[in-house]
Amino acid sequence: xxxxxxxxxxxxxxxxxxxxxxxxxxxxxxxxxxxxxxxxxxxxxxxxxxxxxxxxxxxxxxxxxxxxxxxxxxxxxxxxxxxxxxxxxxxxxxxxxxxxxxxxxxxxxxxxxxxxxxxxxxxxxxxxxxxxxxxxxxxxxxxxxxxxxxxx
Amino acid sequence: xxxxxxxxxxxxxxxxxxxxxxxxxxxxxxxxxxxxxxxxxxxxxxxxxxxxxxxxxxxxxxxxxxxxxxxxxxxxxxxxxxxxxxxxxxxxxxxxxxxxxxxxxxxxxxxxxxxxxxxxxxxxxxxxxxxxxxxxxxxxxxxxxxxx
Numbered sequence: 001x002x003x004x005x006x007x008x009x010x011x012x013x014x015x016x017x018x019x020x021x022x023x024x025x026x027x028x029x030x031x032x033x034x035x036x037x038x039x040x041x042x043x044x045x046x047x048x049x050x051x052x053x054x055x056x057x058x059x060x061x062x063x064x065x066x067x068x069x070x071x072x073x074x075x076x077x078x079x080x081x082x083x084x085x086x087x088x089x090x091x092x093x094x095x096x097x098x099x100x101x102x103x104x105x106x107x108x109x110x111x112x113x114x115x116x117x118x119x120x121x122x123x124x125x126x127x128x129x130x131x132x133x134x135x136x137x138x139x140x141x142x143x144x145x146x147x148x149x150x151x152x
Numbered sequence: 153x154x155x156x157x158x159x160x161x162x163x164x165x166x167x168x169x170x171x172x173x174x175x176x177x178x179x180x181x182x183x184x185x186x187x188x189x190x191x192x193x194x195x196x197x198x199x200x201x202x203x204x205x206x207x208x209x210x211x212x213x214x215x216x217x218x219x220x221x222x223x224x225x226x227x228x229x230x231x232x233x234x235x236x237x238x239x240x241x242x243x244x245x246x247x248x249x250x251x252x253x254x255x256x257x258x259x260x261x262x263x264x265x266x267x268x269x270x271x272x273x274x275x276x277x278x279x280x281x282x283x284x285x286x287x288x289x290x291x292x293x294x295x296x297x298x299x300x
Contacts (some may be wrong), residue, residue, distance in 0.1 A: 057257035
């Protein structure tokens, strides 16, 4: 039986007028990423590339060990975004994968408002988003576009 | 080696039904805590018709309904040298458990860097529900030729 957290069901609507360029979203920490997590993500995502779960395969490919799916880190960024605003408000979401996330790494997802526009009644935010590991190394960088509905 | 003649090639249309169990396993793998992503009752209580697919799940649909016409083999891609370089997701409508979706993938671009040591392949997948575009995903993978 799943307990339902009422806070999770109703996100507070964003107040566009109170948001400013430079504001940061609450970051989200994830991990350390275990081999078990990678196995779950392999099955859950449909990404069956053995390089993420089979160390023999990874070593034959020239790596020391398995490493995390890039899309797992993008999913963590997605969780950070949907913890902050309703998913329907996320219009575009893009990343560049700049470094490999190793097994047992910890990932922190963060975001900063980099642009704010209001045109033809549409209130739009651009977020700079990124993930870093516990060493501070940037693993994903990208952006997201959020359309903020008017407060009711 | 990538063959630039593949630019513009399109996949066959693939149909896939978004399975509840798949969404629940995905939610578990990413340690999702919001029950609208794994519990039917919670999703309905929050005003959704069923479990909501999280923002990046469209990429999973690509992998769960792979194209035969644009298989990695047919494009000259070897898993061993493959890394994900970029992903862009444009969302128009939410995707829910039980949705019957149609996927179409197209090879958009290919290019080289570092004198051919790195080869990039860009593919775009559109996801439709009953003829309506719900999501478009543009993914870039890179192949390192020295290990391929």
